[in-house]
Amino acid sequence: MSEAVHTLEGWFVLHDFRTIDWTAWKALSETDRQAAIEELKHFIQACKQVEDNKEGAFAIYTIVGQKADVLFVQMRPTLQEVGEVETAFNKLRFAECTIPAYSYVSVVELSNYLNKEGKDPYQDPYVRGRLYPTLPKTEHICFYPMDKKREGADNWYMLSMEQRREMMRSHGLIGRKYAGQVTQIISGSVGLDDWEWGVTLFADDPIVFKKLVYEMRFDEASARFGDFGSFFVGNRLPDDQLEDFLSI
Numbered sequence: 001m002s003e004a005v006h007t008l009e010g011w012f013v014l015h016d017f018r019t020i021d022w023t024a025w026k027a028l029s030e031t032d033r034q035a036a037i038e039e040l041k042h043f044i045q046a047c048k049q050v051e052d053n054k055e056g057a058f059a060i061y062t063i064v065g066q067k068a069d070v071l072f073v074q075m076r077p078t079l080q081e082v083g084e085v086e087t088a089f090n091k092l093r094f095a096e097c098t099i100p101a102y103s104y105v106s107v108v109e110l111s112n113y114l115n116k117e118g119k120d121p122y123q124d125p126y127v128r129g130r131l132y133p134t135l136p137k138t139e140h141i142c143f144y145p146m147d148k149k150r151e152g153a154d155n156w157y158m159l160s161m162e163q164r165r166e167m168m169r170s171h172g173l174i175g176r177k178y179a180g181q182v183t184q185i186i187s188g189s190v191g192l193d194d195w196e197w198g199v200t201l202f203a204d205d206p207i208v209f210k211k212l213v214y215e216m217r218f219d220e221a222s223a224r225f226g227d228f229g230s231f232f233v234g235n236r237l238p239d240d241q242l243e244d245f246l247s248i
């Protein structure tokens, strides 16, 4: 049997994609719509407070294309807290005018393919910053789930630790070329959701998503072993644009 890589886990993550039921939203009276916006603003403020207190992380993006209209990314220390914030959102008046489009449950993950053994990684400030991140406030987000293949000769899980380590080293070298242009958060979802990882990328230039993902397609870890789900891409929704976005 091949050796399983040791993983470090950080915050649990919910990617909560909603489609706005514009017909229901338009049917509300102006007063009810304004009250719903105020309530939503309160909810967003509470999520930001959690982030400021370093007790979780939060981001809100509008999604381009018909798969969804808006994405709430919620990170919390426990699965229970992630469930609670999802329920809190569902109780908002605004949520009554949304339709669940897609969701993804995972936990921020780092593997030790490239780590030195020895010190307790959970005490390393760099590792902690990766496991318990403050989400970058970039203009754009890209999310997709992925698997590593288990098909005939292309079975990631039958490779030796050394073979996998070498491929992850090559993968990391490509990624490093994009340092400063893109931030990646890899969250593991084996046993939690339908795919094995969620890939969340943050960048100010969406073309960087295309270039990075394309370049990685030629790298063995992705070319031979990557299987990908649906891609979602979106634009940051700053507080001062929320009203505009929801205005009728």
Ligand code: VOV
Residues within 6 Å of the ligand: 005, 109, 110, 111, 112, 113, 114, 146, 148, 168, 171, 172, 174, 175, 176, 178, 182, 183, 184, 186, 197, 199, 212, 213, 216, 217, 222, 226
């Ligand atoms: C944006 C840059 C970037 C950089 C620097 C980077 C580096 C690294 C390193 C060093 C490591 C290994 C240690 C760790 O940190 O876990 C990883 C790990 C991982 N990655 Fe990555 N990755 C990037 C980016 C990046 C992208 C764009 C993708 C999607 C792949 C694609 O084809 O669409 C991805 C996937 C993953 C996955 C699924 C894992 C876990 C694999 C496993 O078997 O455990 N990743 N990744």
